[in-house]
Amino acid sequence: MQGEEEPRAPGWFLLALEGRAPWELWASLLTLPVLKRAPVGDGHPVVVFPGLATGDMTTLVLRNFLKDRGYATFAWEQGLNRGPRPGVIEACMQRVRQLHREHGRKVSLVGWSLGGIYAREIAKELPDHVRTVITLGTPFSGHPKATNAWRLYEFASGQRVEDDPRLTTLKRTPPVPTTSILSRTDGVVAWKCCIERETERSENIEVHASHLGMGMNPTALYAVADRLAQPEGQWQRFDRNGIKGLKRLLYLDPHRRGRFDGF
Template sequence: MTTDADSDLKPPHLGLLALELRAPWEFGSVLAAWPALHRAPRGDGHAVMVFPGLSAGDASTVPLRRYLAYLGYEAHGWRQGFNFGPRAGVLESIRRELRDACESSGRKVSLVGWSLGGVYARELAKEFEDNVRCVVTLGSPFAAPPKATNAWRIYELASGRSAEEEHRRSGALSEAPPVPTTSIYSRSDGVVAWRGSIQPPDHARTENIEVIASHFGMGLNPSAWWAVADRLAQAEGEWKPFDRSGLLGIKALIYPDPHRA
């Protein structure tokens, strides 16, 4: 449920929106960061579904999915074409994809969602708690009204729906799923007001990880990739909050303290 404070959230200002042009350089920095990314915790082979953001498709998540596959996961996209909102049949199809992935592997599935895709991931985990291992979102606006983003007009054009009406009908989007859930966000996000990606930290289940990234580049950003890999690599049932310490203090610079004022 959106609080009175949340309802006053404004979308990122035009200066931050202009900084979204740095997204290609974030992907380019993967090459420089590869020695570190190569050392990320390895996966155990369980399935990971990756959901794209608004108006994007599986092509946008190919780099991240290939990285996760390199680490040992069975990573695949959502297989629903472009994400134009909850069109007829989409929600039913992703529910079926989740069930099929669990049945074929005999194991729980992790869900990773970028922007609007993260909202899908969180809601799926609420509905299918027994099938989901953990949820990781990237710049997802689950704790803010639609107009706290710079994308609400695009959403209405793409989906043919009223963003505010959808928000009213969707229920408590800010309520965390009953599985380990990580929200990765950036205070320099030019599309989503960063406070709209914050969930109350609960050391038994939920956390927030801040990265220095653009919204369009978050799913291509090496620091976000490392954080996703670190979260997915935890043994089922042994979840612990993200550790910012280590690497002679460098890690704390890459991942700012999310609890600071």
Template sequence: MDQSEPAARRRLRPPSLFLMLAEVRSLFEFNTSLLLSPLLMRAPKGDGHPVLALPGFLASDLSMAPMRRYLKQLGYDTYAWKMGRNLGGIASRRNALKSLLTEIHGNTGRKVSIVGWSLGGVYARDLALQLPDMIRSVITLGSPFANDVRATNATRLYEALSGETVEHNSELTKAIAGDLPVPATSIYSRTDGIVNWRTSLLRPSDTAENIEVHLASHIGLGVNAAALWAVADRLAQAEGEFHPFDRSGPFAIAYGSPVNAQSGSVS
């Protein structure tokens, strides 16, 4: 591989102003999901295992309410994070999140799947590294955990509010960007107006994959119909099993082909 490639990947740019302004389409995504509710309920049913939903930066449990409600209707035991608005802080939130996960696992006696939106997905991946025996799977939505994680339109605000600096070469960031000891899925969109989509690409393996949702916004990814279907499909896998996402379902037109995490090109 060309030695200049790693450096080039580290110098990613945040999404353009046009894409950021286009985030207003998230309202359309939400309304579309409501209209497609009957179709979404045809997704594989859950087995009742617990699912913890973690909100993104500046968001609260309210942002994840539609997803929790949808997953509950499919048969999952859903949980909110109950920590108010997410003002950031990967290191500062670690103990509280570990306690929350431990409580859910202890009360249910079952492994917990975690669905994290944006920064919530970064928390989820960090939890998987610390408490893998309590986690069944991790699903992230537009989460900037790989490559140049500074390539977002929220980096400066995150650093100002959280008091933590985003350091691409830190040991913590490297670990979160690496392979997880549990099944992992990253759902992302190339039209994300907040996070550069390349920062959401994990290294595909026998237990990890990327799923692209065409034309989805960052703010709308958690209520996007195609993304919701993908989340439900991934959660429905039996514990200890992992198989590639089937893009031929009712939302087939909404998904991109698998990509190479190293180059960002179609496999």
């Protein structure tokens, strides 16, 4: 990404495409037989964090899917996500510690949009308690106004996006296996702001999804299940091969040059 222009917020065309989000839920219902063939988990605890100005109801589909896949799933239970207000991150970390103690196992963290920021920051603070981090449409790099939600963030949180003291460290990759799931047709967040620096323990997975529907999009759900099913201590990068090339159609190379690079 070096030498490229600073990512901009998605344009009106992509923003209008966010209207397809309800259809992504229907797509998940229609493809349920396929989703039920997603990798089964080992029962370890998973906490799911909602996006900006939303609550646990919006992650119900994702949590029920993961529960069906064999995980002990938990909501964040902090009400509406109004940003990292005083005490919120601390309460989330306490919950992770509690689940780690009660289950005797590391906790995986899944965050949608702003919820992914919580997941990443908690993993940085509690690496011995966190097994893996998965984010969906989470903007952890680039300019904080490279989204169509920054005004909503300022209204909900009561603070300017540039004033968050964590901005300088958000881009730093958590010290645990980390996956960023993103979409080039995201109408809320500039997809380039979701690109993770890839290492042996960090990766990017591109799906065909809207921002508002990503947490209930069938390809995103399958990818989350696949990532969580990695044996602890034996994490490997997502395999885009298989199913006679179908995976390569559903999960494109996030580093390719493409149609929506300038949107």
